[in-house]
Amino acid sequence: MTEAQAPAGGGMSVNPTALLGTGGGRGQRLIGTAIAVVLGLLVGALLILLSSALSKEGFDPFLPITAYGALLEGSLGSMRGIGNTANATTPLILTGLSVAFAFRAGLFNIGAQGQFFVGAFSAAVIGSYVGLPAPLALLFALFMGFLGGAAWGFIPGALKAWRGAHEVVVTIMLNSIAALGLNLLASTIFKDPSASFPRTPDVQPEAILPILIEGTKMHAGIIVALIAAVAVWFLLFKSTLGFEVRTTGANPNAARYAGIRPGLITVLTMCIAGGLAALAGSIEILGITRNYPAEYNSTYGFDGIAVALLGRAHPFGVVGGALLFGILRSGAGAMQRKTDIPIDIIFIVQGAIILFVAAEPFLRRAGRSRRRATPSGAAPAGSAA
Amino acid sequence: MSALSAAATRTRLRVNRGWATTLGVTLGLLALLVALGYGPAMLDLAVWFVEFLLTRPYIILGFAVPIAYGALCGVMNERSGVVNIGIEGMILSSAFTGFLAGTYLHPVIGDVPAALVGVGVAVLTSMILSALHAWLSITVMADQIISGTVINILALGATAYFNQLLISTADVSGAPTLKGLTLPGAIVDIPVLGPLANALFGQGPIQTSLVFGVIFLQLMLFRSRWGLRTRAVGEHPKAADTVGINVIATRYRNVILGGAFAGLAGAYLTLESVGSFQDGMTAGVGFIALAAMIFGRWTPIGALGAALLFGGARTLGQAVQISPPPGEIGTWIAGWPAQIFGMFPYILTIIVLAGVVGRAIPPAADGIPYDKEAGG
Numbered sequence: 006m007t008e009a010q011a012p013a014g015g016g017m018s019v020n021p022t023a024l025l026g027t028g029g030g031r032g033q034r035l036i037g038t039a040i041a042v043v044l045g046l047l048v049g050a051l052l053i054l055l056s057s058a059l060s061k062e063g064f065d066p067f068l069p070i071t072a073y074g075a076l077l078e079g080s081l082g083s084m085r086g087i088g089n090t091a092n093a094t095t096p097l098i099l100t101g102l103s104v105a106f107a108f109r110a111g112l113f114n115i116g117a118q119g120q121f122f123v124g125a126f127s128a129a130v131i132g133s134y135v136g137l138p139a140p141l142a143l144l145f146a147l148f149m150g151f152l153g154g155a156a157w158g159f160i161p162g163a164l165k166a167w168r169g170a171h172e173v174v175v176t177i178m179l180n181s182i183a184a185l186g187l188n189l190l191a192s193t194i195f196k197d198p199s200a201s202f203p204r205t206p207d208v209q210p211e212a213i214l215p216i217l218i219e220g221t222k223m224h225a226g227i228i229v230a231l232i233a234a235v236a237v238w239f240l241l242f243k244s245t246l247g248f249e250v251r252t253t254g255a256n257p258n259a260a261r262y263a264g265i266r267p268g269l270i271t272v273l274t275m276c277i278a279g280g281l282a283a284l285a286g287s288i289e290i291l292g293i294t295r296n297y298p299a300e301y302n303s304t305y306g307f308d309g310i311a312v313a314l315l316g317r318a319h320p321f322g323v324v325g326g327a328l329l330f331g332i333l334r335s336g337a338g339a340m341q342r343k344t345d346i347p348i349d350i351i352f353i354v355q356g357a358i359i360l361f362v363a364a365e366p367f368l369r370r371a372g373r374s375r376r377r378a379t380p381s382g383a384a385p386a387g388s389a390a
Numbered sequence: 391m392s393a394l395s396a397a398a399t400r401t402r403l404r405v406n407r408g409w410a411t412t413l414g415v416t417l418g419l420l421a422l423l424v425a426l427g428y429g430p431a432m433l434d435l436a437v438w439f440v441e442f443l444l445t446r447p448y449i450i451l452g453f454a455v456p457i458a459y460g461a462l463c464g465v466m467n468e469r470s471g472v473v474n475i476g477i478e479g480m481i482l483s484s485a486f487t488g489f490l491a492g493t494y495l496h497p498v499i500g501d502v503p504a505a506l507v508g509v510g511v512a513v514l515t516s517m518i519l520s521a522l523h524a525w526l527s528i529t530v531m532a533d534q535i536i537s538g539t540v541i542n543i544l545a546l547g548a549t550a551y552f553n554q555l556l557i558s559t560a561d562v563s564g565a566p567t568l569k570g571l572t573l574p575g576a577i578v579d580i581p582v583l584g585p586l587a588n589a590l591f592g593q594g595p596i597q598t599s600l601v602f603g604v605i606f607l608q609l610m611l612f613r614s615r616w617g618l619r620t621r622a623v624g625e626h627p628k629a630a631d632t633v634g635i636n637v638i639a640t641r642y643r644n645v646i647l648g649g650a651f652a653g654l655a656g657a658y659l660t661l662e663s664v665g666s667f668q669d670g671m672t673a674g675v676g677f678i679a680l681a682a683m684i685f686g687r688w689t690p691i692g693a694l695g696a697a698l699l700f701g702g703a704r705t706l707g708q709a710v711q712i713s714p715p716p717g718e719i720g721t722w723i724a725g726w727p728a729q730i731f732g733m734f735p736y737i738l739t740i741i742v743l744a745g746v747v748g749r750a751i752p753p754a755a756d757g758i759p760y761d762k763e764a765g766g
Contacts, residue, residue, distance in 0.1 A: 056555050181732075
């Protein structure tokens with residue numbers, strides 16, 4: 006590997022094996038992920054115990070069980086809860102797919118957050134300004150949302166491929182530009198004059214995602230997300246483009262020798278990743294918020310990074326990771342109502358889970374050396390100087 | 391080393407050409423405007439702008455302080471070959487823990503000691519988070535972007551969680567803030583120098599330390615043995631290792647020390663500037679810091695310059711609305727929404743990264759874990 010071939014925008018590039026777990030089969034990776042999830046939940050339990058010790062009601066050693074019980078009850082215990090869980094899982098699947106797809110090409114899409122916003126805004130504007138008959142209005146708004154995000158993803162892809170600018174830094178900047186720029190558009194040109202705070206007009210009824218189960222808030226977005234997961238899986242593992250994406254991710258130079266143009270793949274990958282994250286934003290608008298508020302606040306884009314990691318950048322893993330985080334998210338409110346534990350604990354749990362996933366190579370190495378050391382008995386841990 | 395110095399020369403040439411282009415384009419535009427008869431109006435604007443700069447240095451520097459300290463953290467990390475996008479989370483965590491310590495200690499030990507201990511706690515917090523980042527990226531060789539992301543997620547959740555638990559629902563009054571020197575009126579009234587002295591010394595110890603810290607770090611990085619070693623480790627760790635520099639230890643030390651700067655940025659927010667803590671109050675300052683580091687081409691002085699530029703843009707955004715610049719153009723500029731000024735740092739950074747105006751090139755080994763046994 007020659008230095009000259011490295012992009013000028015940074016020596017740093019994502020090594021997919023660092024993300025997908027080194028060594029070990031799929032089963033071993035699954036066990037590793039499960040351990041990380043359990044450890045993350047344990048960290049949450051410890052913090053809950055701490056908050057119990059600080060509270061005026063006195064120390065309750067069973068509070069973590071009560072809290073997690075309330076969380077599960079809230080997210081899965083009723084049809085209503087299941088509907089909310091599905092709605093929370095939907096955007097997580099799509100932003101997770103966005104980050105995971107880029108991972109496979111050796112790209113780190115920190116920009117899912119900005120692409121999510123662009124998709125949300127595009128869908129909000131198209132959904133409210135363009136009048137079409139029922140199924141077309143929805144499909145067109147979703148499509149334009151996807152396209153908006155693809156265009157936003159094109160920028161870092163093109164800058165990386167043709168100018169060597171590193172996509173991580175560019176997408177971080179683009180996230181802020183998207184938030185501020187769309188804030189500006191939603192409070193000026195596209196502002197709903199009748200609204201009490203700056204936001205775009207409400208989406209027309211024809212463009213709203215239908216409710217799937219009567220009596221719940223579960224909208225059809227989950228179907229779009231699951232179709233997207235299968236489509237990404239097919240694209241990655243069953244298509245020529247997917248092969249080229251994965252080859253570029255594994256070794257851009259080898260890809261070049263194989264006749265693949267890594268630059269083109271980079272641009273295409275970022276466009277698709279941008280479109281996926283934007284689809285999440287579009288669905289959030291067309292299914293939940295119905296308009297784009299100037300101060301739109303959402304962390305689904307950033308959470309996509311965590312979901313992609315937890316799912317080991319595999320489309321079906323992403324669905325699993327998104328479901329876990331979706332359960333945490335939709336049950337957190339019920340937990341807070343019952344136990345007074347702040348909702349934010351679930352973000353600590355999410356962070357801790359990802360921390361343990363990231364540290365897994367170390368944990369595995371430590372485990373292996375202990376296993377090697379124990380039979381010989383020569384070097385028990387702690388005796389080293 | 392000859393390859394290194396050749397690379398350095400090449401960079402310098404490219405930078406100069408970039409600036410020459412910028413200067414040429416700017417002068418050309420000015421000439422065009424004068425030729426079109428906008429000369430007097432431009433002069434009025436220039437007078438307004440100079441007056442703006444001369445009267446508001448303390449606001450500009452105030453905005454620049456957390457950005458610059460965050461950027462110094464970035465410089466320390468990336469110069470030794472570790473990418474850190476977790477600066478945002480570090481600043482937020484430090485802002486919270488410093489505020490927490492100040493809040494709970496000031497009834498016990500008094501205002502000034504509590505604020506000082508708060509600063510210490512803030513610095514320590516970011517150093518601990520940096521140690522975590524160092525361990526993940528150097529020893530575990532986890533992806534450094536992921537490590538930074540983990541820190542950002544954890545910081546956002548943990549500060550909000552403990553804020554609700556220990557501050558918003560508890561019966562406490564906020565933390566005290568650090569005060570600057572009260573300069574005698576005779577000094578403050580001196581034109582140009584007075585406001586400048588006030589900005590430097592009149593606002594608070596963390597703000598005062600910034601300029602000196604930047605100069606010190608600049609000298610250390612480019613004139614000391616530590617600096618040479620740090621840069622060697624960031625540019626070509628294998629070569630550094632061959633001449634006997636401990637790559638791993640150097641990286642650990644610099645990443646953890648760099649955390650202290652992020653800690654100061656956080657302490658500045660809650661213990662010197664704002665005086666309270668809100669969830670997610672950093673609002674991207676850590677990312678602007680990253681932009682300042684890149685725009686300043688990974689040097690402390692450059693980072694300070696970029697932070698001042700970004701802080702100046704934000705101050706300008708407020709100033710045009712409070713006292714609009716004269717003339718037609720002035721009224722037009724005053725109509726610009728605040729978001730335009732807010733986007734300025736990010737757009738500028740992308741332009742620099744794209745190489746439109748003098749390309750920004752990071753240290754060669756930036757973000758690559760050092761594996762002694764691996765080749766190349």
